[in-house]
Amino acid sequence: MEHHKNGVTAGPAGRALLALGGLVRRSEVSPDGRALFEPGLAQEDPFYRRRAAPDKVVRSTHGVNCTGSCSWNVYVQDGIITWESQQTDYPTVGPDSPEYEPRGCPRGAAFSWYTYSPTRIRYPYARGELVTMFREAKARLGDPVLAWADIQADPERRRRYQKARGKGGLIRIGWAEALEIIAAAHVHAIKEYGPDRVAGFSPIPAMSMVSHAVGARFISLIGGAMLSFYDWYADLPVASPQMFGDQTDVPESADWWNASYLLMWGSNVPVTRTPDAHWIAEARYRGQKVVVISPDYADNVKFADEWLACQPGTDGALAMAMGHVILSEFHAGRCVRRFTEYASRYTDLPFLVTLSERHGAFVPGKFLTAPGEPFKPLVWDEADAAPATPNGSLGFRYADSGKGKWNLDLGQIQPALSCMDSGESVDVLLPRFDHPDGRGGVLRRGVPTRVVDGHLVTTVYDLLLAQYGVYRPGLPGSWPQSYADPCQPYTPAWQEAITGVPAAQCIRVAREFADNAERSGGRSMIVMGAGTNHWFHSDTTYRAMLALTTLTGCQGVNGGGWAHYVGQEKCRPLTGWSHLAYGLDWTRPPRQMAATPYWYLHTDQWRYDGHDCGTMASPLSDGRFAGTRTADLIAQSARMGWMPSIPTFDRNPLDLADEAMASHPDHPTDGIIDALKDGRLGFACADPDAPQNWPRVLTVWRANLLGSSAKGHEYFLRHLLGTDSSVRAAETSPDRRPAEVTWHDEAPEGKLDLLLSLDFRMTSTTLFSDVILPAATWYEKHDLSSTDMHPFVHAFNPAIQPPWQTRTDFDAFHHIARAFSACAAEHLGKRRDLVAVPLAHDTPDELATPHGIVRDGATMPKLVIVERDYAAIADQLAALGPLLDSMGTTTKGVTVDVTPEIDFLRSANGVDANRRPALTRDTHMCEAILALSGTTNGRVAVAGFEALQRVTGRRLTDLAAAHESERIRFADTQARPVQVFTSAEWSGSEQGGRRYSPFTLNVERLKPWHTLTGRQHLFLDHDWMLDFGEAMPIYRPPLDMHRLFGEPELTSTGELGLTVRYLTPHSKWSIHSEYQENLLMQTLSRGGPAIWISEPDAAKIGVRDNEWVEAVNRNGVVVARAVVTHKMPEGTVYMYHAQDRMINVPRSQTSGRRGGVHNSLTRLLIKPTQLIGGYAQFSFALNYLGPTGNQRDEVTMIRRRQQKVEY
Amino acid sequence: MRVMAQLAMVMNLDKCIGCHTCSVTCKQAWTNRSGVEYAWFNNVETRPGQGYPRTYQDQQRWQGGWVRSARGRLRPRAGGRLKRLLSIFANPKLPTLRDYYEPWTYDYEHLLSSPPAQQTPVAQPISQMTGRPTAITWSANWDDSLAGGNEVASGDPILARVSASVRLEYENAFMFFLPRICEHCLNPSCAASCPSGAIYKRVEDGIVLIDQNRCRGWRMCVTGCPYKKIYFNHRTGKAEKCTFCFPRVEIGQPTVCAETCVGRLRYIGLMLYDADAVAQAAATEHDTDLYAAQRSVFLDPHDPSVIAAARRAGIAEDWIDAAQRSPAWDLIVRYEVALPLHPEYRTMPMVWYIPPLSPVVEALRDTGHDGEKLGNLFGAVEALRIPVRYLAELFTAGDPAPVEAVLRRLAAMRAYQRRINLGDPPDESIAEAVGMSGEQMQAMYRLLAIAKYEQRY
Incomplete structure (x- = not known):
């Protein structure tokens, strides 16, 4: 080794020192004395080696409300959880694609901190004031239910512990006492006021299906109401049911890779979809162009080729203007064949809409339907030059005559998209709301028409062009002169003043989006998120955005369409989870409640909301909303069976059922209807502040209602809980109060008897709870996880046993059920219960309102009397009930006979005393969820497609045939994440390793959407939609x-x-x-x-x-x-x-x-x-x-x- | 020629989402213990921003790294070893806890233990150092995602150098993330600063480690490291640093930070280099030539003479094979898209970075600079929101040319692949315009985009 020429190192002393080091230690100094080299391996600090060598590695995940569903390694050393890192063993996406590994985020990586943290809830706690009262009353009365009733009957004591809520004073108690208080409160509420005064709140089943299902099952079996979360969280894009007839169905993130143009719109993907963000970075390398629309320079802008800095809440204006460009250039101007063919087959654009005269012009009305067939809308058939009834509309779905015709096969029909050149053109009046204060105005534009069966009609397509201001020669009305017209909605220049996005940029992005869709066969995608979805008028914003993907033929195409990621709605083994969670194996129907109106009424936010709904209606309205308050409309919706209403009636439904059976044994509900008609019985929502109509017992688990989702938090504190609050608003003045809802001069404070929460950490909800049960964490139990972002199911597993006195949600609810049943045996026994159910989706109830014409009193909730054996609730919770044998499972209108699965579960789980399959362990429930769902059981998938095949007349079973003999067992999900099967529970095909994209079955297999026409709806003809001015996509500004x-x-x-x-x-x-x-x-x-x-x-x-x-x-x-x-x-x-x-x-x-x-x-x-x-x-x-x-x-x-x- | 092997890491900043998963998993694995509460072996910085510890890049202040004398000799900036020995008890060039941050916790127990009160219980912040209530004023990531705006970012030493051309305002906002670990330098100034000879490079893989038995806690290494990636454990009185997860890499696992990187942007690979050439390369006269100089010490693992020399140096066959399959080699040498962090510190760092593409600025987008169209490809690079000069100050001692060349390659790759994506025939002229063949472009695309686990490590 040569000596170095340049002495490029420290002085001689340093060199000597290093040399010395080299002598005494078997190491080597670089010849220039600059660096010390030593052989590695054995000698390094054993401390680091020890830390890197866990005793045990356990797969689990995080049951948190995100869309991650990431599989993790949990490291255990000396029986202590030390840290976690991501699993990387997801099934492959294929050789030419990135993979899902390593899913995770910093939050998940920090989870193990909770296990031993000082915020961990280790024991049951309860409010000290309450415990003292309960002990005293129980000692005096000897019975926990009587003790609880004694406290509740005393306003002074009741208010005393309620006022202490949220102000410390929690004391540690034992499980037995906690369970006794909980059981007593439930039994008392059911006995005194009715089971619908008991509610459960636990969101997002997909994030831990068993933990959700076990509690929901308990609440449902006792007749309590499970409260919704997806709409309550404002994550539900209401535009989806409106346009697609579907809750939400979106592509997995691997399908972003297939997009060649991507708008990230109000969705900060790196922050909120952290494990999936890499797909966008990688798809860019594949030539995807990325445009971000966000008011701030958000983290995702870093991925963008362009940033459209759109003012908050004005996204609808930008979308409308982009739609204006696309309709102008790719529809009205140059007709792109792919787009028009798509529109003709998969959308309502060719359907005929009646026009009626108003103020010397016309306004759009209802879909024209076949005579005597109000649910079979018509198109104009160019081939036949006559009106035609295409297959696939709602009129085919439930009728025997429609068997095999509920499909999108047009046969010989060639639907005309437009009435152009077919008759007279007329002026139409259309609402506009683009004034910043939100008030309405009227546009006068023109449409071509034709006369069919004596009706003056036009098409949805013609109306849409008028709405967007896309002029075609020969049409009357007032139109934009050009893109640069700033006054006429919905031009690029018009939107610039509202959104701040330069018109030129809006034009270019719209043009590129459509051009890419044309060139790529529909692979333009919009990833859309809460930034656009959490607004009051999000449904209109979304409809304007979804119009872009529908008009360019992108929905139902891999790499294209909408990709809505707000909330975690996708429990892939849907059927198994839903039937277990709502106890459908024992009692049907369950009580379920839309949470937003529930909280709006029960936290008395309605008392502060005097705004006149008529001010938001269309200037072309009939005036039906004038002077109404939101609470009036909630009452009307409940009365008409539109939305559920919990508590339902102003009396105990157990007593009502008894009386109905006594007075009308053959038709017991007749007596109820009579009582409603003559006013002897009222809806609870018409008087939510009357004590008999309050919610009484609320259980919150897997959730932090008060600290997270409770909009109007301070109103919750004041009215629901009865403790200190910082509400600053005044109640509305008498002239602005609802007409249909009773006003009490003094607003109630402290409606809830008991707030119970189960958690492993302190939150605002636990701080304000009366009883807190210590929960096991996600590293301490068995469960299942899935998400919309990836197509796998995988397991939670305990890395350690639940420490201290913590219990899994599964165990806790079984303990609650046993304590409840013990108390209930004496106080409740067997009872009948009157359940009122709203008119339900995917059932013939959808036919209840022909043409969407609203007549008060024409509809009402369905009334059903069910039996509840309150002493047997714990046994029912722990076994799969017999209704599945006789009724099978039903999901989205598809019914499957599951007797083979019940037999399988008898063998796999064992049986109880009645030979029912056991659900006594969390793993049993995992197994049952997987066995009953088509996504995880190939036989069920095939059976589901067989059922759908009979209705649609389209071949479908081949989609699942390859998996017919396969089933995913819980052990499979413990070994590694498992890819699910294509199933009729969802709308996309995953056949042959395809990435999941929604509506591919609709597009490729001609299976209808679950809508009126069976197609994607740009036009909505319900009376209220017309009255509100929202029959078509439109821009509405943020509320003023x-x-x-x-x-x-x-x-x-x-x-x-x-x-x-x-x-x-x-x-x-x-x-x-x-x-x-x-x-x-x-x-x-x-x-x-x-x-x-x-x-x-x-x-x-x-x-x-x-x-x-x-x-x-x-x-x-x-x-x-x-x-x-x-x-x-x-x-x-x-x-x-x-x-x-x-x-x-x-x-x-x-x-x-x-x-x-x-x-x-x-x-x-x-x-x-x-x-x-x-x-x-x-x-x-x-x-x-x-x-x-x-x-x-x-x-x-x-x-x-x-x-x-x-x- | 003396062949040595070095584990290297390449991070593709274009894919970094700033999620900090790497920081958390690293902290949880290695430093979630008393004495190193404030230490993040891996941290992620928002640029522009002050970094952690703050302003560590200001070597006028912190005196890290090497300086080249007029005669072409290198010496630690903080002074030669003798000088350091003489001032061993008074080292004024150490960042204080204020420059890192004062670790805190909260009075969490109070949430459950609070007696009945008039207010909702709250967990107040408490200093982990003093155990007393504290006000939180700084952290290891205080300026995340441009938090603090001009007030904080104006303290960015890099920004100070390019500030004439950069304005921090809404319309021209830009940012990117810079994850950092120990650089495991070929010419580590920390080792040269250590009076105890406790810092050494492992012969096998070049990982720089501190021998905990020999460390005497002089803290000269903290000053000597210009990246400030050595931390003093105030409990043990010894220095600690990123170990490149040696217990993991020894058994074939990637480092924690790399394997848990959600952006899939970290590559680990073996590099062969000529140990005899390091000192001279590090002493290259002009700072802007140091990037090329460092590349010149890397040895082509496919070159038969290098292979022979490696065998002579006792490097095992599987290590030679690893060097040949090294993604670090491909990204640094073959595709020339990875650059060293602050070559001007002359430590020959071995964690390299692919600089980020970014949105085009509004001022130019209407002229069609969208980075996707071939005709605008080169124009787009100048129109990017992240100023090339800022990147150049990080990666090439201020020379914008290599940074521009990388960004053009990335942009060209996108344009090239877009045609294929849309079913058009590949356009070889796009690849040629950035000095690559279509085949190379495809291979680079697979490495950067598809990036399978086994390709990354």
């Missing part, structure tokens, strides 16, 4: 809170600060409130609640980065620190969602109380049209259709507060 509720005008400054938009997007450091208090996440963020504010706004209120601010509006107060940044647009602040009030929240300068949560500034506002039911795709199913708990239209005042804070 100044006009509606008297908040200061945006950008004004007053004593309480600057008025700005207040948005609550999802955060990088938490999944809702989960992880939000996790020390690792707090350390990587700002260590407590923060509000992000633009530099100009910060300057206006004189606040610097990290200084304390206070945000105040009529709903409450938030204290947080400011994050000042130039990535935010002026005029808008972000308080990232679900920053709970328990970490680093000082007292407010404004109220003197603890600062609030993010939802302390929000409140529920219900969109009337989302209460529609009983008509085609507008029919209720839980989490499928219902008003959303939106929260984005809110404003707040914000100011720099005193910097010295007190806790």
